Amino acid sequence: MADGTSLATEFDALDAALRTAIGAAVDGLQDDAIALLSALVREDSQMGQEAGAQVLMAETFAGLGLEVDAFEIDEAAIRTHPGYSPSLISYAGRRNVVGCHRPAQTTGKSLILNGHIDVVPPGDASRWTHPPFEPVVRDGRLYGRGSGDMKAGIVAYTLAFKALQSLGYAPAAPVFLQSVVEEECTGNGALACLVRGYRADAAIIPEPFAQTLMTAQIGVLWCSITVTGLAAHMIDRTKGTSAIDAALLLAEHMKTLEAEWNAAPHPAYADVPHPINFNLGRIEGGEWTSSVPETCTTHWRLSFYPGMTAAEASATVEQRIRKALETDPRLAGCAATVTWQGFQAPGFEIAANHPMLRLLDDAHRSVAGRPAGTIACTCTTDARFFNLYGDTPATCYGPEATAIHTIDESVSLQSLRDVTAVLALFMAAWCGLSRQGGA
Amino acid sequence: MADGTSLATEFDALDAALRTAIGAAVDGLQDDAIALLSALVREDSQMGQEAGAQVLMAETFAGLGLEVDAFEIDEAAIRTHPGYSPSLISYAGRRNVVGCHRPAQTTGKSLILNGHIDVVPPGDASRWTHPPFEPVVRDGRLYGRGSGDMKAGIVAYTLAFKALQSLGYAPAAPVFLQSVVEEECTGNGALACLVRGYRADAAIIPEPFAQTLMTAQIGVLWCSITVTGLAAHMIDRTKGTSAIDAALLLAEHMKTLEAEWNAAPHPAYADVPHPINFNLGRIEGGEWTSSVPETCTTHWRLSFYPGMTAAEASATVEQRIRKALETDPRLAGCAATVTWQGFQAPGFEIAANHPMLRLLDDAHRSVAGRPAGTIACTCTTDARFFNLYGDTPATCYGPEATAIHTIDESVSLQSLRDVTAVLALFMAAWCGLSRQGGA
Numbered sequence: 001m002a003d004g005t006s007l008a009t010e011f012d013a014l015d016a017a018l019r020t021a022i023g024a025a026v027d028g029l030q031d032d033a034i035a036l037l038s039a040l041v042r043e044d045s046q047m048g049q050e051a052g053a054q055v056l057m058a059e060t061f062a063g064l065g066l067e068v069d070a071f072e073i074d075e076a077a078i079r080t081h082p083g084y085s086p087s088l089i090s091y092a093g094r095r096n097v098v099g100c101h102r103p104a105q106t107t108g109k110s111l112i113l114n115g116h117i118d119v120v121p122p123g124d125a126s127r128w129t130h131p132p133f134e135p136v137v138r139d140g141r142l143y144g145r146g147s148g149d150m151k152a153g154i155v156a157y158t159l160a161f162k163a164l165q166s167l168g169y170a171p172a173a174p175v176f177l178q179s180v181v182e183e184e185c186t187g188n189g190a191l192a193c194l195v196r197g198y199r200a201d202a203a204i205i206p207e208p209f210a211q212t213l214m215t216a217q218i219g220v221l222w223c224s225i226t227v228t229g230l231a232a233h234m235i236d237r238t239k240g241t242s243a244i245d246a247a248l249l250l251a252e253h254m255k256t257l258e259a260e261w262n263a264a265p266h267p268a269y270a271d272v273p274h275p276i277n278f279n280l281g282r283i284e285g286g287e288w289t290s291s292v293p294e295t296c297t298t299h300w301r302l303s304f305y306p307g308m309t310a311a312e313a314s315a316t317v318e319q320r321i322r323k324a325l326e327t328d329p330r331l332a333g334c335a336a337t338v339t340w341q342g343f344q345a346p347g348f349e350i351a352a353n354h355p356m357l358r359l360l361d362d363a364h365r366s367v368a369g370r371p372a373g374t375i376a377c378t379c380t381t382d383a384r385f386f387n388l389y390g391d392t393p394a395t396c397y398g399p400e401a402t403a404i405h406t407i408d409e410s411v412s413l414q415s416l417r418d419v420t421a422v423l424a425l426f427m428a429a430w431c432g433l434s435r436q437g438g439a
Numbered sequence: 440m441a442d443g444t445s446l447a448t449e450f451d452a453l454d455a456a457l458r459t460a461i462g463a464a465v466d467g468l469q470d471d472a473i474a475l476l477s478a479l480v481r482e483d484s485q486m487g488q489e490a491g492a493q494v495l496m497a498e499t500f501a502g503l504g505l506e507v508d509a510f511e512i513d514e515a516a517i518r519t520h521p522g523y524s525p526s527l528i529s530y531a532g533r534r535n536v537v538g539c540h541r542p543a544q545t546t547g548k549s550l551i552l553n554g555h556i557d558v559v560p561p562g563d564a565s566r567w568t569h570p571p572f573e574p575v576v577r578d579g580r581l582y583g584r585g586s587g588d589m590k591a592g593i594v595a596y597t598l599a600f601k602a603l604q605s606l607g608y609a610p611a612a613p614v615f616l617q618s619v620v621e622e623e624c625t626g627n628g629a630l631a632c633l634v635r636g637y638r639a640d641a642a643i644i645p646e647p648f649a650q651t652l653m654t655a656q657i658g659v660l661w662c663s664i665t666v667t668g669l670a671a672h673m674i675d676r677t678k679g680t681s682a683i684d685a686a687l688l689l690a691e692h693m694k695t696l697e698a699e700w701n702a703a704p705h706p707a708y709a710d711v712p713h714p715i716n717f718n719l720g721r722i723e724g725g726e727w728t729s730s731v732p733e734t735c736t737t738h739w740r741l742s743f744y745p746g747m748t749a750a751e752a753s754a755t756v757e758q759r760i761r762k763a764l765e766t767d768p769r770l771a772g773c774a775a776t777v778t779w780q781g782f783q784a785p786g787f788e789i790a791a792n793h794p795m796l797r798l799l800d801d802a803h804r805s806v807a808g809r810p811a812g813t814i815a816c817t818c819t820t821d822a823r824f825f826n827l828y829g830d831t832p833a834t835c836y837g838p839e840a841t842a843i844h845t846i847d848e849s850v851s852l853q854s855l856r857d858v859t860a861v862l863a864l865f866m867a868a869w870c871g872l873s874r875q876g877g878a
Contacts, residue, residue: 121726123733127667184729222728228566230845244722248687281728283683283735286721287560289661289781290623290740290818291844293720294562301729342728379729405730406669 011362011429018167019366019425025163026421033159033416034142036060038135040151041144045117048089050181053117054097057154057179061099064162066177069098073182073192081195083389085186085222086341096189098198099177101161101170108173108432109201112392113157113423114190114382116183119146120405127407141402141410148401148411153206154179156399156416160423164433172432176200183382185222185342190382194390202356202430203386206398206419208411211364212375213357214396216268216349218275219304220380221314222342225250225321226297227285228335244285246334247296253324254278254300257317266305268349268376275378278302303378306347314340345380348387356393356430363425364397367418372397397422450801450868457606457872458805458864464602465860472598472855473576475499479590480574480583484556487528489620492556493536496593496618500538503600505616508537512621512631520634522828524625524661525780535628537637538616540600540609547612547871548640551831552596552862553629553821555622558585559844566846580841580849587840587850592645593618595838595855599862603872611871615639622821624661624781629821633829641795641869642825645837645858647850650803651814652796653835655707655788657714658743659819660753661781664689664760665736666724667774683724685773686735692763693717693739696756705744707788707815714817717741742817745786753779784819787826795832795869802864803836806857811836836861 043053058068073091078084097117122132122145130136132145142152157177164170176198180189207214227250229243258278269275278300285296304313318338325331350357352374364372377396386394399415482492493509500507512530517523536556561571561584569575571584581591596616603609615637619628646653666689668682697717708714717739724735743752757777764770789796791813803811816835825833838854 120730123726123730124667127733184727220729228563242719244719279729279731280681280683280725281730281732282725283732284723286719286738287562288623288844289720289738290659290718291559291562291720292718293722294566294845296722299725299728405727406733 011359011425014425014429018428021167022163022424022428023421025166026159026417026424029159029163029166030417033155033420034137034413036158037142037147037152037155040154041135041147042133044133045119045146046121047118047185048094050094050117054095054179057097057117060158061097061177064099064165066099066101069100070095071196073188078188078191078195081191081389083187083191083385085188085344087188088185088342094181096181096193097179098193101175103170103172103174103434106173108171109430110174111171111427111431112176112178112198112200112203112386114178114180114203114205115150115154115157116181116189116382117154117179118181118184119149120184123407129408137413140413142413143408143410145409148208148399148409149404150207150398152401152411152416153208153398156206156419157423159420160427163420163424164428165436168436169433170436171427172434174200175427175431180382187343187345187382187385190385194385199390200392203383203392203394204360204423204426205381205383205394205396206423207381207396208398208401208404209375209377209396210400211368211397211415211419212373213352213360214377214383215352215374216306216376217347217380217383218378219306219308219310219313219347220343220345221302221304221310221317221340222300223302223314223317224297224299224339224341226295226337228295229293230333241333243293243296246331247283247285247298249328249330250321250324250336251280251298253320253328257320261304266307268306272376272378276303277378304347306349308346310344310346314344343380345384346388348384350387350393350395354393357395359429360395360397360422360426363422363429366425367421450798450864453864453868457867460606461602461863461867462860464605465598465856465863468598468602468605469856472594472859473581473852475597476581476586476591476594477574479593480586481572483572484558484585485560486557486624487533489533489556493534493618496536496556499597500536500616503538503604505538505540508539509534510635512627517627517630517634520630520828522626522630522824524627524783526627527624527781533620535620535632536618537632540614542609542611542613542873545612547610548869549613550610550866550870551615551617551637551639551642551825553617553619553642553644554589554593554596555620555628555821556593556618557620557623558588559623562846568847576852579852581852582847582849584848587647587838587848588843589646589837591840591850591855592647592837595645595858596862598859599866602859602863603867604875607875608872609875610866611873613639614866614870619821626782626784626821626824629824633824638829639831642822642831642833643799643862643865644820644822644833644835645862646820646835647837647840647843648814648816648835649839650807650836650854650858651812652791652799653816653822654791654813655745655815656786656819656822657817658745658747658749658752658786659782659784660741660743660749660756660779661739662741662753662756663736663738663778663780665734665776667734668732669772680772682732682735685770686722686724686737688767688769689760689763689775690719690737692759692767696759700743705746707745711815711817715742716817743786745788747785749783749785753783782819784823785827787823789826789832789834793832796834798868799834799836799861799865802861802868805864806860
């Protein structure tokens, strides 16, 4: 039971002994952190397979005494939301899990701590030093798919809450620990939380951005371009137009648009090298090895600056493709259809001097001994939903990781520990603390 | 019953009235030809699905009174043959069908008439004017997948035999009508006939080469190149090397070899524009739209000149790929494995003044009123097995077709009629004729 005594709402007001105690409590929980992270990595939670990891999160939240809200994404409820992205697969059986702390009395500011449970495919597992879903600790790092992106972040906020609890405290304001699906392709997991009503005075997502504070986020689109050429037999080779060749010619036009956008950066990205990346992530084309390919589909991840809507960006891309087909003689007789599925995600900015960011920087400085850098992120995160549609200021602040989305992904365990401490300190200062009756 | 009377063994010796009668008999069978071709087109006989069409051929051969030899490819029996190409799928249930005419007395020269029953995929059926496996006759052409390549050729030799029969004759030497599988990917169907023992004094394959006489055939290889790059997250975009990009860089190197070979043509191809074609027929690459692709596989159909073995050609290609990986800085850190599956098919030449070709030209001239042109073919056919390993001189001579291996394939019905007449005349002159007892 909370006794309602508010201890602090500003970082400077946090008692020095409490700060030290929080750091020590986090240290004392590091084995728990590694155990939870290992258990989460062991759960292969690629798109559509998140259930096992989410059951583990629901149990973990319940173990903290939190009220657990586990719910499938209701696509009908989110489909008309401006933040919706067309889904790739069904949401049946794919649950978000939210651990809810609702104190009897609220004296501080509320907080959402959000992380995504889904991970991207490991690629060729044989190229990993250790199997991607078998966590291994080596030289202060934990290896495995999703270790950095972003199961360590989920562990960090979970253990931050537990650290305060271990000292006999609870946040003096509502805190929602969200473990969501679908961050890597649509963001509809986080959107579903929003539509379900979750709001707070701030939201932090411990994405693995090396303990920087995110002040801007790029917009991201996914699209597929299916090109038809004209197949031919080898004996008529000169008569055919290879759809693979045509798809790659269209890729040149896409890259021209990418270069144009990079040449005129948004102010937030003025100092970021090559902020706009058009990634040809997947390709499949051709029907028969001895025939000139008739169709080829390229799957793109595109990006665009904050301030542009997803619809404006996709219209610009489509216009560029149309123009290429109309004017490039090498594409004569070819056609293309563009499908927008997956991310239709606008970017955003948040002021570096926002009270949440200033407080997070204070907490970081107290742990790391220097100010946190800021990052204008060249990828998308679920933070956009909070900022753009949720009236909930949001940023990312999470551990240092390497090789996310590739072979031998790993996260720094020291960084995991430090982020946990920072989040605990932030929670103490932002939400205030109530002494728990039983502690 | 044959009475054994040999009527002619040279074209000039063919009685003028008999020539006229053969032409009239072929004309009289044109409705049968269209009916059989339509029935064959209706049987979708893509790789692995040849059974229905082969049942029809077995019935047709039996209807001509031929002894029918229908047999599965015995891969164990052909695997060690130098003409073998690594197969793509199992041969279980996939039969060659041979209609065998073995006269009681042989006075002329024996003949193999060979055609392949397999067809290539139709591609996007919605792009066809009519569905690809629903034959349609329009403006003197029959449309449908396989109409030209090469079911019309099979119909031509079948009806040529029937035309002689309708006049009360049978060839005065063994004639084998072969309907084989697997021409479009390995040639192992024709090879299996060879290994089963079929030989003759000549072989003709009515491939749709517009009634030209084939005097040379290019060598063809199929291979798959799997490239590994280094995947990365968008936030680390500069760190990744896209396997799709790497595969396309390797394609540049492949195209350089293609250009070198085209710049130094084999004498038989001196007048052929661009005889060597390296076709990037299929591609699949990438794992996740937002990750830098880690692997990409390209599927190639390559060609090389007669006189080079398949092993020499493939070694040259592998060496070029190795060199590219070692020396092209854009490919640093990338690797490639090459798999040779499907065609490992050497080319060949046959002298234009070979007696078979001279007789075929005589027969053509008598029907078409002008000499047949010759063709140095830039694709492969099953003719290589007869010439290289079977001691059976072989060429191609077949109807005019358009859009083979692509959309709206069709064959000229006039050309089908003329090829049927030429093959009947050739058979009469080459094999000689015996009057059938019952006619």
